[in-house]
Amino acid sequence: MRTPELLKVINNDDVRPLLLTGGTVISMNTMLGDWERADVLIGGPAIVGVGPGLLTAAEDDGMIIIDCAGCLVLPSRADFADAGTTGTLTPGDRADIAVIRIADPEGAPGGPAIARGGHLDVLLQDGRVTVWDGRPAGEPPAVSAAAAPEAGVDHSYLGLWVDENDFVRQRLLPDGRYDEARGDRPSAYQGRYWINETRIDYLDDLGFWAYGEFRDGELHHAGYRFTRH
Numbered sequence: 001m002r003t004p005e006l007l008k009v010i011n012n013d014d015v016r017p018l019l020l021t022g023g024t025v026i027s028m029n030t031m032l033g034d035w036e037r038a039d040v041l042i043g044g045p046a047i048v049g050v051g052p053g054l055l056t057a058a059e060d061d062g063m064i065i066i067d068c069a070g071c072l073v074l075p076s077r078a079d080f081a082d083a084g085t086t087g088t089l090t091p092g093d094r095a096d097i098a099v100i101r102i103a104d105p106e107g108a109p110g111g112p113a114i115a116r117g118g119h120l121d122v123l124l125q126d127g128r129v130t131v132w133d134g135r136p137a138g139e140p141p142a143v144s145a146a147a148a149p150e151a152g153v154d155h156s157y158l159g160l161w162v163d164e165n166d167f168v169r170q171r172l173l174p175d176g177r178y179d180e181a182r183g184d185r186p187s188a189y190q191g192r193y194w195i196n197e198t199r200i201d202y203l204d205d206l207g208f209w210a211y212g213e214f215r216d217g218e219l220h221h222a223g224y225r226f227t228r229h
Contacts, residue, residue, distance in 0.1 A: 002066070002122075002133045009064060010129055011137070016062045018042040018127065021055045023068030023099065027089040028075050040073055042095045045126040050089050071121055072100040095127035101134070157195060161219050161226035168224055178202065 010018065018041075025038040027050060039054035040047060041063070058065055075087030076098040087096055099122035123131035130137055161170045170180040172193060182188040191204035200219070202210045212221030219226035 006064075006066070007129065007132045007137060010066075013064060014044075016064050017048060018124075019054060019058055019063040019065050020068045020073055020097065020099065020122075021058075021065055023071045023073035024102075025050060025089065026072060026074035026078070028078055028086050029088040029090045032088075032090065038073075040089055040097065042097075042124065042127050045095055045128075047089055047091050047093050047095050047097075049091055066099075066122065068099050068122075070102060072098075072102055074098055074100070076123060076125070095124050097122075097124045099123070157200070157214060157219075157228075160229045162229050163224040163226050168226070170219075170221075170226060172200075 020040040020042070022037055022039070025035045025040060027034055032050065035052055038050065038052045041049040041054050055065075057063070073089075074097070075089055075093075076096045077085075077087035078098075079086040087093065089097065098120060101119045101121040119134075120131055121134055122129065158172050158174055161172065162168070168180065168182050170178055172178050176192055176194075178189075178191060178193045179187055180189040189204050189206070191202055191206075193203075194201045198214045200212045200214070200221070202212070204210070210222060212219050214220075217227070219228075
């Protein structure tokens with residue numbers, strides 16, 4: 001997690017260049033290309049340099065360093081459908097840059113989590129930080145991670161649901177968990193579920209999400225049609 005102290009340094013220093021380092025850089029410029037791990041150097045409102053190796057000059061030039069490992073670094077005005085209107089990370093362009101987290105920061109809770117927060121980690125507009133660590137710059141840090149919503153238990157869909165071939169047998173339990181047997185494998189999948197009107201969302205203990213819909217007395221899920229037994 002990026003510290004509030006580093007943000008204060010950035011906001012109070014209009015002289016030293018800013019370096020986004022170690023992220024996967026998508027330049028949106030076909031001549032420059034992209035890099036799995038590279039740096040973006042920012043001076044004032046403009047991009048000064050882009051590519052691998054800029055970190056080696058950090059100490060010489062007194063750069064303020066933002067670690068972007070585990071993130072995508074790309075123009076905040078990226079338009080993948082129309083290259084003619086997109087922003088780029090070309091040196092000389094405005095430093096309108098989004099840093100999108102694709103890996104949770106060190107210390108985040110293990111396993112899947114609901115409502116952990118958005119993936120926009122840092123946003124720069126004209127070289128100024130407007131979003132930091134996923135929150136508007138200047139907003140105080142959150143005290144704790146957002147809590148997962150409570151699994152509802154008062155609904156009319158509890159019980160055992162079986163597909164037409166009696167191969168998949170999914171039991172919706174009153175504690176907000178499901179237990180799914182497949183063939184001769186009991187408890188092949190287990191996890192939590194949430195029902196909103198006629199939609200059911202699953203979060204399996206293995207980490208994947210899935211969903212289903214209740215229609216005309218049947219549960220439609222992952223290509224199967226279930227009836228309640």
